[in-house]
Amino acid sequence: MRKEHVSGTVILFVLLFVFWLILAANAHWSTIIVGLMTAALIVFYNTDIAFSPKEITKIGFKSFVALFFLLGTLVKEIVKANIDVVRIVLHPRLPINPGFTTSRQPLEKDVNRMLFGNAITLTPGTLTVELDEKEILVHELVRKERPIVENSAIEKAFIRYEEAGR
Amino acid sequence: MLRDIVVLFLLACGLFFFFVGSVGLVRMPDVFCRIHATTKCDTLGAGLILLALIVWQGFGFTSINIAIVLMFIWLTNPTACHSIARSQYTLQTLKNKESAKEA
Incomplete structure (x- = not known):
């Protein structure tokens, strides 16, 4: 070993x-x-x-707090995403404007990246299509001028979680 | 009595989200948009129904088990959807390349 x-x-x-x-x-x-x-x-x-230190955040009090904060954000975003989808699907004219956007991918550890991709899929209006070391390709249901993922609450929570494990 | 009401309310909400997910599956125009509708509504729908089960059962080891089931759903659902979306994306780019070659 x-x-x-x-x-x-x-x-x-x-x-x-x-x-x-x-x-x-x-x-x-x-x-x-x-x-x-x-x-x-x-x-x-x-x-x-098994997990190697390159892949996961170090376990400690600070990263635990950050993890709880992250989970809270995730649940909030899931509820928001659902209400969003309900509003769009039940709208008589189906107000969508789908398209792809790329934005930067801020995380270093593999497991965090995996969780980040999954979390992006669960947050409002976004769906992870491709994810690598530097960038994330996202399908957006309703396109805005800027990528939704950039500076979103969930991205900030993930960055905070990774910083806490340093 | 109060517990029954809470359970019924949670079940009704969960069913509503599943219903909206199914409607979205039919109404949306292409694969990616359909995935949007189904992933999101499945996660909260399943979450609310499992929450109803936890309330019905009372708190204990069973509720921890149900919470684990919920965690696995929230982990596998986006993974599966990512896989579908990615294969569709690859297929699309492949087709675009071929049609560009023919033209």
């Missing part, structure tokens, strides 16, 4: 074990032992694909 994979391995182990405990819904000693063994086996056979 290489050294840079240790923290990712621990995270994966804890995640799997907590997931097992939630599914099992009891704390009998046999459940715990089986869970520990299974989680250890899975982690042992997947060390090479």
Whole structure:
């Protein structure tokens, strides 16, 4: 096992074990032992694909706060997006003006990029089509003069989350 | 009694969003716009219906399980839609290139 994979391995182990405990819904000693063994086996056979520090934000108090802030923003944006779509779909004239826009992609860590792409799909009027190191290609339902993604609340929340993990 | 009302309200809202998603699927003009309608309404629709289940069941281990289901829906739904959108985009650019070559 290489050294840079240790923290990712621990995270994966804890995640799997907590997931097992939630599914099992009891704390009998046999459940715990089986869970520990299974989680250890899975982690042992997947060390090479476990999260590496290059891919995830460091875990700490600050990044946890930022993560909660991010989740709050995401839920707010999802509700907004739904109301938006309902308004457009039920409008008798269907007021859409679809098109593609590219804007910069500010994140460095792979997992954060993945989450960012997914979050953009869930926020109002945008759909991620392509995403790479520098740019993000977005399909917009109602085009404005500037790309919707630029300086949006969700992008700011993601940048804050990544800064917090430095 | 109050719980019944809350559950019914949440279920009705969830159903409404699913309904709008389906209407959008029919009304929108092309693939990308259809994806817009379905992704967004599915996430909140499923969220509200699962929230209704949590309220109905009462809080406990089951509600954590339901929350995990919701998390997976919110993770897989945009992923699948991204995949569809990306393949459609690739296909479109490919077709455009071919037609440009023929002309």
